[in-house]
Amino acid sequence: MPREFTPKVVTANALLEGDVVYLTEDDRWTRDLRDAELLTDEADATLRLLGAEAQQHVVVGAYLADMTAGAQGPEPTHFREDFRRTGPSNYSHGKQSAR
Amino acid sequence: MYQYTDFDAAYVARRNAEFRAQVERRINGALTEDEFKPLRLMNGLYLQLHAYMLRVAVPYGTLSSRQMRRLALIAERWDKGYGHFTTRQNIQFNWPRLRDVPDILEALAEVEMHSIQTSGNTIRNVTADHFAAAAADEVADPRPVAELIRQWSTDHPEFQFLPRKFKLAVTGSPNDRAVTAAHDIGLRIIERDGERGYCVIVGGGLGRTPMIGKVLTDFLPEPDLLPYIEAIVSVWNTIGRRDNKFKSRIKITVHEHGIDEIRALVEERFKHIRPTFTGVDQEMLAAIRGQFAPPPLRGGPIDRYAAARADDPVFRAWADTNLTAHRDPGHAIVTISLKAQGETPGDASAAQMRVMADLAERYGYDELRVSHEQNIVLPHVHKSDLPALHAALREAGLATANIGLISDIIACPGMDYCALATARSIPIAQQIATRFDALKLEHEIGPLKIKISGCINACGHHHVGHIGILGLDRAGVENYQITLGGDHREDARLGDRTGRGFAADELIPAIERIVHAYLALRDGPEETFFAAYQRVGMAPFKAALYDAEARAHAAE
Numbered sequence: 201m202p203r204e205f206t207p208k209v210v211t212a213n214a215l216l217e218g219d220v221v222y223l224t225e226d227d228r229w230t231r232d233l234r235d236a237e238l239l240t241d242e243a244d245a246t247l248r249l250l251g252a253e254a255q256q257h258v259v260v261g262a263y264l265a266d267m268t269a270g271a272q273g274p275e276p277t278h279f280r281e282d283f284r285r286t287g288p289s290n291y292s293h294g295k296q297s298a299r
Numbered sequence: 300m301y302q303y304t305d306f307d308a309a310y311v312a313r314r315n316a317e318f319r320a321q322v323e324r325r326i327n328g329a330l331t332e333d334e335f336k337p338l339r340l341m342n343g344l345y346l347q348l349h350a351y352m353l354r355v356a357v358p359y360g361t362l363s364s365r366q367m368r369r370l371a372l373i374a375e376r377w378d379k380g381y382g383h384f385t386t387r388q389n390i391q392f393n394w395p396r397l398r399d400v401p402d403i404l405e406a407l408a409e410v411e412m413h414s415i416q417t418s419g420n421t422i423r424n425v426t427a428d429h430f431a432a433a434a435a436d437e438v439a440d441p442r443p444v445a446e447l448i449r450q451w452s453t454d455h456p457e458f459q460f461l462p463r464k465f466k467l468a469v470t471g472s473p474n475d476r477a478v479t480a481a482h483d484i485g486l487r488i489i490e491r492d493g494e495r496g497y498c499v500i501v502g503g504g505l506g507r508t509p510m511i512g513k514v515l516t517d518f519l520p521e522p523d524l525l526p527y528i529e530a531i532v533s534v535w536n537t538i539g540r541r542d543n544k545f546k547s548r549i550k551i552t553v554h555e556h557g558i559d560e561i562r563a564l565v566e567e568r569f570k571h572i573r574p575t576f577t578g579v580d581q582e583m584l585a586a587i588r589g590q591f592a593p594p595p596l597r598g599g600p601i602d603r604y605a606a607a608r609a610d611d612p613v614f615r616a617w618a619d620t621n622l623t624a625h626r627d628p629g630h631a632i633v634t635i636s637l638k639a640q641g642e643t644p645g646d647a648s649a650a651q652m653r654v655m656a657d658l659a660e661r662y663g664y665d666e667l668r669v670s671h672e673q674n675i676v677l678p679h680v681h682k683s684d685l686p687a688l689h690a691a692l693r694e695a696g697l698a699t700a701n702i703g704l705i706s707d708i709i710a711c712p713g714m715d716y717c718a719l720a721t722a723r724s725i726p727i728a729q730q731i732a733t734r735f736d737a738l739k740l741e742h743e744i745g746p747l748k749i750k751i752s753g754c755i756n757a758c759g760h761h762h763v764g765h766i767g768i769l770g771l772d773r774a775g776v777e778n779y780q781i782t783l784g785g786d787h788r789e790d791a792r793l794g795d796r797t798g799r800g801f802a803a804d805e806l807i808p809a810i811e812r813i814v815h816a817y818l819a820l821r822d823g824p825e826e827t828f829f830a831a832y833q834r835v836g837m838a839p840f841k842a843a844l845y846d847a848e849a850r851a852h853a854a855e
Binding site: 213215216217218219220256257260261277278279280283284287288290291293294295 | 325326331347348394729776
């Protein structure tokens with residue numbers, strides 16, 4: 201049996217601001233992980249990443265990040281992605297300050 | 300202090316104009332990220348976890364008050380009101396926007412600062428003893444030669460495609476405060492039979508494969524310095540490993556070939572290069588030295604200092620930890636702690652930067668230093684000014700009396716900011732500092748250096764910490780390895796690993812067990828943690844760390 205595919209989102213940093221962005225279902229880049237498209241199919245995820253990588257004028261360093269489906273949208277499975285969607289722990293800067 | 304020549308100013312201006320155009324071309328799509336990345340790195344611009352980060356060089360850690368004020372202005376205008384001083388004597392701004400970076404670089408150039416060669420496979424900012432020209436134990440000021448090396452290495456045509464980055468540090472004191480043994484080249488200025496020269500150490504470095512540098516020559520005559528280090532970099536540039544990033548630093552080259560073979564190759568290369576140095580470099584060095592002439596130190600009574608010591612216990616506690624002997628008995632070297640318990644090691648707000656700049660201007664002959672231990676130093680303060688200085692520092696939250704103590708922690712930015720990190724460092728430093736402050740044990744413990752890195756690249760110097768902490772990702776959880784008995788001074792030593800690592804919530808109790816074990820076994824308050832470790836070794840600490848838990852397991 202093939203290995204089960206861990207759901208993913210396409211994420212990157214914005215070219216101008218450098219902050220973390222996620223790809224939405226309707227091809228926008230959002231600052232909020234909850235609005236990101238959760239990709240549950242491997243072939244689809246690869247395709248979506250290719251599309252994101254082509255958007256060099258908007259984002260930098262696109263990649264697929266592991267997520268699970270949460271009540272309010274994708275939820276990180278790894279602490280690094282948890283920090284990326286939040287901001288640093290020593291000051292209320294980054295995404296947490298915008299909330 | 301060194302003042303830019305017309306050449307320096309024109310060079311930096313040209314580079315800034317060039318980078319401005321490169322940023323523009325990146326934004327309008329003419330450059331891809333693959334094309335742009337090496338260009339931005341050459342100018343100190345990283346893309347980190349949450350934002351861009353701009354690393355600004357503070358050559359050999361020396362700043363004027365005007366430059367410090369400019370850093371404050373940049374923090375306020377283009378960042379989030381603070382900056383982070385690093386173990387490389389640089390300052391990093393954590394939140395610049397790409398479009399603003401050319402303006403930031405221009406603002407820096409106006410005060411003779413830049414970000415050139417703070418990243419990439421280049422010869423990086425040359426670091427030096429933060430007590431240079433002030434320390435009582437100094438043979439010579441290391442900064443003129445550091446400046447000479449900066450000029451020689453900037454855009455050096457032979458060294459634009461090095462196998463990897465290359466770092467030099469210089470000390471002019473036998474008591475090494477510049478960690479020279481952990482650099483690609485470490486230089487120690489020495490005197491032999493009345494002649495000045497250098498002990499040249501090569502192949503040190505921390506990171507994935509930590510190495511203490513080896514002595515390449517124990518006495519290099521002063522005029523031979525540039526051709527000799529050019530020979531070293533040249534040999535490494537030729538035989539250094541480019542096939543494997545993890546084996547590309549000169550420490551691996553020295554390890555693989557052996558110091559004797561490297562020495563022979565360097566001597567051979569040196570023979571070719573030496574005649575091409577006709578003495579211009581020595582003329583330049585002499586001119587640079589003139590610019591580092593020490594300030595005319597004032598005289599005057601110091602009774603005010605003695606009186607404050609006698610009357611004010613808070614001042615006395617601060618003076619005991621944060622002052623170092625100056626070569627002039629009427630003066631002191633002041634270390635301003637950027638390690639208030641619970642704060643981020645190395646961070647200073649724009650307001651604090653301005654206070655430090657004002658105080659340097661008023662009491663410190665207009666000079667500040669950034670130490671690799673992430674504190675700020677006022678190298679020359681007349682002792683009679685110390686009480687007033689201390690009062691002003693207190694008002695700004697800068698009078699923490701903890702230099703060299705357990706809360707004076709080096710911590711890299713870790714996964715709170717850094718894209719390479721595998722775990723966080725800052726919260727660990729904050730928790731250790733607040734915990735021992737709450738226990739009121741800090742002064743009883745005495746001198747103890749804790750150094751924390753959030754990944755194996757070891758920006759936090761954990762290998763040479765008396766207690767080193769390395770943050771790793773173990774199966775998706777932050778996990779911290781501990782090393783003991785490292786040391787960063789002239790007889791540098793790498794710490795020994797205690798054993799299995801600790802989860803974040805187990806780590807602070809583990810550090811407490813180590814410290815309590817030390818307090819129980821030391822020969823008295825005079826025996827420091829490091830001395831005690833050298834005497835007793837790992838065993839008692841290992842027992843303190845792991846035995847209780849082994850017993851708990853056995854009882855289950």
